[in-house]
Amino acid sequence: MNRHITNHPILQAPQKEKISFVFNGSALSAFKNEMLSAALFANGIQTFGHHHADNSPQGIFCANGQCSQCTVVADNIPVKACMTPVTEGIKVFSYEKLPDLPDVSASPLPAGKTKTIETDVLIIGAGPAGLSAAIELGRENISVLIVDDKSEPGGKLVLQTHAFFGSIEHCHAGTRGIDIAKKLSSELEKHPSIKIMLETTAVGVFLDGKTGIVNDNKFTLVNPKKILIACGAREKALAFPGWDLPGVYGAGAFQTLLNRDMVKPSEKLFIIGGGNVGLIAGYHALQAGITVVGIAEALSSVGGYKVHADKIKRLGVPIYTSHTVIAVEGKNSVESITIAEIDKEFAPKPGTYKSFSIDTVLVAIGLNPVNELLTQARSIGLDVFCAGDAAEIAEASAAMFSGKIEGSKIIRALKKSVSIPEEWMSNLSILKSKPGKTKELELPEKYTGFFPIIRCVQEIPCNPCVAVCPNKSITIPGNVITGCPVFSGRCDGCTKCAAICPGLAITLVKNPEKQDEPAKVIVPFEILDGSIAPGNEADCTDMDGIFICKGKIEKVISRKNLNRRLLIQMSVPRDKAMQVAGIRVQPLELTAPYLKEESSGITDETIICRCERVSAGKIRRQIQDGLRDMNQLKAFMRCGMGACGGKTCQQLIYKLFREEGVDLKYAADFTNRPLVSEVPLSAFLTTDLAD
């Protein structure tokens, strides 16, 4: 079995050297230097071991070096699979019990003196916010050190194969996230005062104001005048029976496996959460040839952009609104999920339970800022700045402005005068605004010749279609970027609008002069599907994914300036042409549920603290007994004491407090301590020895 992705509509599979390694005694192949987690997934292994406390199966969870759930034993040493590259012949064992440390020979004793890097500004995180801030600082020739734990700059941008919203002028609208990352990186290179250290994790902020970083398993200190925290966000956790099985993980982790590591971690998956993150993850899954069985959203409508939702509905993904997950079932990994419709009190309705056979569940119910280092820096009283998702959860386009603004504030704090354009502030507030009103789709009068159908009926900040129309026939009433674009006037059928629309929401219709001839429809398409070829028939769907008619494929247009997007020209009945919004790639039977007997929701047995295997019931009983301090819970129940340090369970425990009727202001929060994530002791064994 090899689940490396070799063919992808957007991404290019890198040419990498093949090597072999051993897992539990079997020889397996991998790409040189890919992460162990990717290599295991590529070989169809998603259970990496069993917890030493209760033998529960363990696997990937954060894919980000933060949680240690993916620990395996490589050449006798316990390591995080998601952060450890595969090397030729490395012998890996699943984590089945507390590992024995191998005996080694003595090393020198004298205490080391740690190297300190001096810089004006330390930026933690090379995502859209960090890079944008660095560029502002670089323009002023201020010395900047950016650290990031990944091997390339861009943060989550490098996982975003889809085109961005906003305006072309201000935030690269219509450009794919992966390409924005490259643009920002090359901009960075123009400024010699900026240094970037990749594969470098910031692990703590200390009393002397220095930040500890670990690179190449070496601990170094950075002594900045100002710190910018731009380390982004992490998925909010959701506890339900079975959420601790291997195969349940965040949408971010999924995108890492899929779009960075280029392995196909699943054949069939289900997504919990209909925000942009969940919708986009669904789209990415389809692009990799994974069946997306459905998306469940607890609210009555999806929280993400309508165009994102429409895009995947057209392709054949059912979205279950007002539905919640009841449980995930499986023995050693995920085998099925059960969902149910919920009433206004979020209680499951009897008779609405349905189950699906799947191998993976993506949790995408929202994001929380990664703010441990911010808390530590503030507790010391440092002059610390914060940008992007680490400050406030919003789109990456907003993070770029937030970075520019915070970067400029740092310039000012360093006593250099710089003006912060008013426009940036307004752009930031527009870009981070939630989607506005949705109106009905108005179809145009019966034209002959070419005309676009713009299925962009929800107020979101986006206008590249307006910018690219050579005839200026697409406008937004009132000229506000959050308005909905309308077409009127001349259309030559140049397809530029259909090619650039980030939501793939524009189709072109051509009605021939003769009334009895079929119409032509041109739809944008970004999925690899061999059946989409001239001469074949396709199932055409409307905006909501409902089957409209068969379309006869006439042309598959692929041009360089289409930016890896295809335009599919089909012949369809004239009376259906304006309704055709896309092509279904997932037949209905692929996503059909089977009925399930009712079961209880979150049970006392449901695990809340994954690291230390603490169940909801145990925590509930303590809260009922009067416990009001998370630290006390940590002290003797161990929740939050594990490798992740409470990053996952903290919010879940809040929820339990609320369920028990305790106002969170009476529940004291966890104390935040370094290290932010586990670091091998050897990283602190400095070679630069004093005396």
Added chain:
Amino acid sequence: MTPIFDVIIVGAGSVGVPLSMVLSMRNIRVLVIERGHSIGQGQNKTAIGGIRATHSVPAKIKTSQISLNIFSTWQADYGEDIHWQKGGYCFPAYTSETESNLKGLLKVQKSYGLNIDWLGSKELKNIVPGINTDGLLGGTFSPDDGTASPLMSINAFYNMARKYGAIFKFNERIEKIIMRNGCIYGVKTNKQEYAAPVLANCAGAYARELGKLAEINVPVFPESHEAGVTEPVQPFFKAMVVDLRKTLGVENFYFYQNSGGHIIFCLTPENTISGTNTISTSEFLPIAAQRLAGTVPRLRNVKIRRIWRGLYPMTPDGMPIIDRVREIKGLYMAVGMCGQGFMLGPGAAMILADMIMQSPPSLEPKLLESFSLYRSFESAFEKLK
């Protein structure tokens, strides 16, 4: 209506909680007032868990023996696992100076009837498999000492105290100690007043602050030490290893592996860091790593999980103060544990409870002089404190 109690204890920490347990088990109505959010949120949770009787001052030896007796039999008596491990204390000697110091002490310790002996380097290797034997001259080992989880222990004592009726008030600060005719009458907190004829100062690092409210000078001055914990690995040693080598920044360094497989380590700094700041320093991890891997080389491959810094409430002579205040009737204190509050706590609680209740003393009155508030505080620090 002001609630009335027999005894008010200030501080729900390593000493206050066991004191509340001991008193309430003797049918005393106890109120514990704590400024933190819950039990053990001061220095108790920063303790690493060592419990030894092998000191060199008789009063401390006896106090620790009372504690050891409680810790070591807790699970058998009450069923709750407080992670007690009878792993012993091991002091390896890598220099002839350390060897002669340890051997000198050994005679004193043996004269007090302590179970401690000198072991050769080969024998030490059985106690701590993988210990660095380069230059190892042997060391002392006291098999009856051990470790327990401060977190689990204080919780067990707390549950027991509550079972016997002790009342705990959290998030309350003492604003005033109320006295009438030179006697304790009660306290006023930021929330309300409580009455009791007896007040016990168990305020740990803040004992001096509390003393000031009664105009009593309590010579307790906090210093800080740093500690850390690793990921769990297969247990391979149980002893508390106290490495006395003095290197840059280090007075001594000690660590053990707890029953969950975590290695917990702590450093005594070369230069005292006074005050109550508990933010971790940037120097600690590189030093701790060198010491751990230097003493047990295989530890270089373990991952460090978390670090913290806790306070040692120090007295000028390094000995605790467990006493009745002569000037104010009803005022008592068990403070200045000098970083050994966890191990001395239950013993100190027994001793203070005896004083409060005027019961037959657990400790001979002569020994109690070492803990007196009215001693000179001028004697030299205990060796191997």
